[in-house]
Amino acid sequence: MLAEFLQYLFTGITIGATYALIALGFTLIYNASHVINFAQGEFLMIGGMATVSLTAMGVPMVIAVVLAVILAGVLGIALQRFAIAPAKQADVVTLIIITIGASIFIRGIAQVVWGKEYHVMQNFSTDQPIQVFGAVLNSQSLWVLGIGAVMVVALVLFFTKTLIGKAILATSMNKEAARLVGIRTQMVLMLAFMVSALLGSVAGIVVAPITFTSYDIGIILGLKGFVAAAIGGLGSGVGAVVGGLALGIVEAMAAGYISSDYKDAVAFSMILLVLFFMPRGLFGAKVVERV
Amino acid sequence: MSEQHTEMAPAQPSSEQASQEMLSIRGLVTSYGQIEVLHDVDIHINSGEIVSLVGANGAGKSTLLMTISGLQPTDRGAVSFEGKDLAKIAADQRVADGIVQVPEGRQVFKDLSVHDNLLLGAYTRGKTPEIMDDLERMYTKFPILRQKRHNLAGELSGGQQQMLAMGRALMAKPRLLLLDEPSMGLAPLIIEEIFNIVKELKEEGITIFLVEQNASQALALADRGYVLETGKVVIEGTGQELLSNEKVREAYLGM
Ligand SMILES: Nc1ncnc2c1ncn2[C@@H]1O[C@H](COP(=O)(O)OP(=O)(O)OP(=O)(O)O)[C@@H](O)[C@H]1O
Ligand SMILES: [Mg+2]
Numbered sequence: 001m002l003a004e005f006l007q008y009l010f011t012g013i014t015i016g017a018t019y020a021l022i023a024l025g026f027t028l029i030y031n032a033s034h035v036i037n038f039a040q041g042e043f044l045m046i047g048g049m050a051t052v053s054l055t056a057m058g059v060p061m062v063i064a065v066v067l068a069v070i071l072a073g074v075l076g077i078a079l080q081r082f083a084i085a086p087a088k089q090a091d092v093v094t095l096i097i098i099t100i101g102a103s104i105f106i107r108g109i110a111q112v113v114w115g116k117e118y119h120v121m122q123n124f125s126t127d128q129p130i131q132v133f134g135a136v137l138n139s140q141s142l143w144v145l146g147i148g149a150v151m152v153v154a155l156v157l158f159f160t161k162t163l164i165g166k167a168i169l170a171t172s173m174n175k176e177a178a179r180l181v182g183i184r185t186q187m188v189l190m191l192a193f194m195v196s197a198l199l200g201s202v203a204g205i206v207v208a209p210i211t212f213t214s215y216d217i218g219i220i221l222g223l224k225g226f227v228a229a230a231i232g233g234l235g236s237g238v239g240a241v242v243g244g245l246a247l248g249i250v251e252a253m254a255a256g257y258i259s260s261d262y263k264d265a266v267a268f269s270m271i272l273l274v275l276f277f278m279p280r281g282l283f284g285a286k287v288v289e290r291v
Numbered sequence: 292m293s294e295q296h297t298e299m300a301p302a303q304p305s306s307e308q309a310s311q312e313m314l315s316i317r318g319l320v321t322s323y324g325q326i327e328v329l330h331d332v333d334i335h336i337n338s339g340e341i342v343s344l345v346g347a348n349g350a351g352k353s354t355l356l357m358t359i360s361g362l363q364p365t366d367r368g369a370v371s372f373e374g375k376d377l378a379k380i381a382a383d384q385r386v387a388d389g390i391v392q393v394p395e396g397r398q399v400f401k402d403l404s405v406h407d408n409l410l411l412g413a414y415t416r417g418k419t420p421e422i423m424d425d426l427e428r429m430y431t432k433f434p435i436l437r438q439k440r441h442n443l444a445g446e447l448s449g450g451q452q453q454m455l456a457m458g459r460a461l462m463a464k465p466r467l468l469l470l471d472e473p474s475m476g477l478a479p480l481i482i483e484e485i486f487n488i489v490k491e492l493k494e495e496g497i498t499i500f501l502v503e504q505n506a507s508q509a510l511a512l513a514d515r516g517y518v519l520e521t522g523k524v525v526i527e528g529t530g531q532e533l534l535s536n537e538k539v540r541e542a543y544l545g546m
Contacts, residue, residue: 163410163411163414163418166403166407166410166411167411167414169400169402169403170400170403170411173400173401173402173403174398174399174400174401176362176394176398177394177398177399177400178400178411179360179362179382179383180360180362180382180386180391180392180394180398181386181411181412181414181415181459181460181463182382182383182384182385182386182387182414182415182463183383183411183414184381184383
């Protein structure tokens, strides 16, 4: 009874932590530009797939991870530089559609490079599961949670302690005033895409041993991350984390106690329910006037 | 009627310095899409002066300041700063060069602390130890900001936000300060305080371009002034000349 519950809870928190990282990526770009980056999931895919194929080529795991994260970061910068920046005058909806186009493009290339099959990534440490009160905990879950926590702390420090972090926040609050203090807002946007890509790829790498990875894993993970961000309240960092964890746990409970067929339906029912009662999400900003 | 601008500082800019042209705007035309807003504007500002620009709602005053700051593109004409054409100079570089604006409606970063707002003012200066000294100086100039330094900027009153916006701009070490309607929506006592600060800034050697609807006070303070009407400069002269100008008195001073 307890074992069963704990089992679902572990599963939920693990996948929820992944959703939280994806949601944070959405939040970052949304705050910097009001764009919802539907290519966010592709950063996860790139992280996971590049790590798998580099290790298969004999590159040591640690180096493979670093290279994969760098690759995703470069991809994030390229996305902003070559897809978003040239459409400077376009409205937000157009930019969102551009990100959808970019995600299809990236997925297409991934399919050509890596094929359509699923790839398996080794656990970072032991394959031996850990027993807790009768529930079985995959050691990789601890990696997901640990690295997720480190990323969140790093983000908080970045935004509260560094001038460039504050400049990103300032730009999201008032772009014109940001330009008037000499912040290059295009550069800020590029940085937001890069940090988002780094977050996404790290999430994609740590979760890959649990979910497997393939060229199209970004679609569903990206959507779930978006749902998590919307539940938490688009634009809120705390909301992204809470939304991610809540979504992961509810999904795992539904899959365990009802049927795993309903797992995805749960996510989308949850977003409808939350947004119906709280249109701005759990932690959405009060209406702020923007000039 | 309006109080005479008495100069109190012993250290006046030398007459040679004062006559040096700092900002020069010639034949400036700008538009939003198809709609031309500024038509052939000529304005110059000498180093050490306070120059006031008055004009009704929608005359194009803010547009002019945004053009000087580099946020609004120019269609024709030229803006130059200390002899250097600004056409190819990006907004952030203009701030670094000393052209700094306090925008209309304060535009503080509402969800950041007062302290962070001030720090961001020094964004273009990089990391230098002097920034902390300047921060201290701001807190001395605006004691209320020291008191509220951990508050979010959005929690401040209008007058306090105006001081924060001015402090933020001063953190950039401006040589030319563009002030867009600093008295807007404030109580008379606070306005008095703001104008006193503007006078102080001039004494510290900062050149000031003051945009105001509050024409009598702005002109009383000014060395020279311009009247902008639907995107054209229609009158210019010394502050005193404008204050006694028949048309100005009628249209902007309500006399
Ligand atoms: N972003 C914009 N897009 C289109 N038109 C604009 C924009 N901003 C201002 N305008 C128009 O340009 C004209 C000049 O506006 P501007 O804000 O420069 O006037 P102003 O003199 O500063 O007025 P106020 O005293 O009300 O601040 C107005 O007719 C205004 O409607
Ligand atoms: Mg204006």
